[in-house]
Amino acid sequence: MRISDVFRSATRNAFRSKLRTTLTVLSLFVGAFTLTLTTALGAGVNDYVERQVATLSTGDILLVSPAASADTTDGPNEYDPEGRQQSGVGNPLASGTLLNQEDLDAIEAIDGVRQVEAVSQVSVDWVAASTDPDSRFELTINPTSSIGRSDLAAGAQLDQETGERQVVLPEDYVDALGYADAEDAVGETIVLGYVDAAQTEVEVEATVVGVARASLFAAGAGANAALTTEVADAQTVPGQPRAWPLAVAYLDGSGADGAVTEADIADVKSELVAADLAGQTVEDQLGIVQTVINGIIGVLTAFAIVALIAASFGIVNTLLMSVQERTREIGLMKAMGMSNGRVFGLFSLEAVVIGFLGSALGALVAIAVGSALAGGLSQTVLADLPGLQILLFEPSGVIGVIVVIMVIAFLSGVLPARRAARQDPIESLRYE
Template sequence: MNISDLLTTAVGNTLRSKARTTFTVLAIFIGAFTLTITSAIGTGVSDYIDNQIGAFGAKDILTITKTSGEAEQQEGPAEYDPDAAIVGADLAQFETEPLTDQDLDAIRSVEGILDLSSVRQVNPRYIEYDHRGKYMLDVNASANLTTPDLAAGAQLDNTGADPQILLVSSYVHALGYGDADRAVGTTVRIGIADYTGELHEVVATVAGVQNETILASGAALNDALVEQLHAIQSIGQPAATSEQSVVAIAHFSPDATEAQIDAIQAALADQGFEAATVSDQIGVIQTVVDGIIAVLNSFAVIALIAAGFGIVNTLLMSVQERTREIGLMKAMGMRGRSIYALFSTEAVFIGFLGSVLGAAAAIGIGTVANGLIVDRFLTDLEGLQVLRFEVVPVASILLTVMLIAFLAGTLPARRAARQNPIDALRYE
């Protein structure tokens, strides 16, 4: 029996008992469907996280602070309240203590730190476009370390003298723009107080709009705008007052091992500093995602194991029903290995049907669901594709399910191959 005859006969035999085969295929369908969906979720979320890491830039960076705190979060920018503004441009408004010169020297002395620079912090009070309302402006102090994911426009130009700002997408509608594209190229007014509390305004051009990110928040400012705002912020500051920063950026060797990085962080922690790499900032998220995917996959595997027993039951019943037929095939010269191959092919075909139908249904339903989930529930996470179907994972699932089906069909196929032709022909 050649391969073509084997496949044709196997498909025909499988479809003899349509009801029994349908229920077996349905069990495989559920497992394949679940595996495809969970695989797509894992791929989509991991891809989003990887993009966030890539956007953050170099991975040989430690963000160092003296203490940490979490500000209360709200959706979109808050309206500016002049009565609630803090008088003076000192660092009292920050939840993190400033780093002194002695702190910076202590950080530099840690073995493994190649260089250190403090992040110049400016604290604008508000931002306004075309007199359509003032809103509190959050600034991402480490923005120049990143390559933001843009919704519109271009990246900041840090070589020119023109002040530029990269808005966050949540500011677009609040400031009165119809969409991100309309914001690009416009000018906004940024209010900032000097050291004495007197308010000043600076005009800046919107270079682009960036999507929200899980790693950092706030608008990005180019060097020219930072210099201009910092100069105003320092007006009236006593000469004896040393400039302080709440965040420092340190570089370590790109070739450093995990153990070496841990040693650097431990040494900094002993001196009262918190140091985090990009991986640290997203590690918890990735761990949670991996755990959820593992639990979901376990349910899919259980479904496939149950389907495997269904295949065993289906083929054992088929062997029993076709005992005389098997005896006749052997009497006509068909070898045991050919009969084994025939029943194994039937098992693989059942697995193929269930896995293809399950994967196809998952891709169809997942594609529709992905748009609904992103547009309605996860609108703040631009660039996130919850369900991402890729060829290699889907193909791996199909092959895995067919392998399970083949293994499940081994027992019935072996029993069929070992049938004694004389006894089989006498079977009633």
């Protein structure tokens, strides 16, 4: 019997008992359906996270803050006029322990750090279009806009070198400020209102250079260095030293083409610890989020695996019964010269056929249902996160699920196939 004949015979024999085979295929369908969805969920979330991280960092920066060290003595800490300021001192807009100029100097002195930028946290009360200054809307300024890149719907990124005040507006402010669309808002002048350190209301004008989509890691409007510095200076209490909640350390790399390596990051982090500072990459900050997401996906995947294990017993049962029912047929095939290997291959292929049908059917239905579900969620629950495709069906992932289930089916069919191959042809022909 040729190999092609073995394939055709295996496919035909798989459906000799249609009900039994159909039930086995359906049990595989459940596992394939669940596994395909969880794989797509993991791919979709991780793809979105990676794209968002790329807007904040190219891998060569550390976000530096005061270390979370505390005095272990009982009672309040002793006042140190030369020490770090706390929230409400010097910069009433920040919270927690703040960096001072001495900290910035210490960061800059670390070998491997080429540049340090302090991140100023400023407060803007409202924004209005210059053509209608009485229609005011609350606005927050994203403090990381000076180090990141926005996910733009229109316009350009902020120019941190210019002395002109620039703003990147959130997309949901376009209609509120009376602009026809995102493109229409680019180049327009807006008015920002805030209160300075003397509690005086101040109004400044800024140019809209871009409109940004909502992002998982960047909330509020973006402001360039010129605007942020101006507002921060105005809101600093006179006579008090400047303080910052965060600083950005730009690193020199020792890798190929100046790329920053893990070793470079580890060396700078250790130097920061010695200076009572803490450094984190953007990926470090996302570690907890990704751990939670991967944990949820892992639980869902476990359910799929349990379903597949149950289905594998169904395959074993189906093929064992098939071997028993076809005992005389097996004896006849072996009497006509079919080798043990071909008999083993015939029954193994039957298992693989069942595995392919269950996995392919489950994957196709998962893609259809998942695509519809993802489309609905993107218009409702996930409407504030444009660009997030919660279920991303990658061809490699779908093919991987099908292959894995076919392998499980093959392994499940080894015992029945081995039993069929080892049968004695004479005894099989006598079987009633």
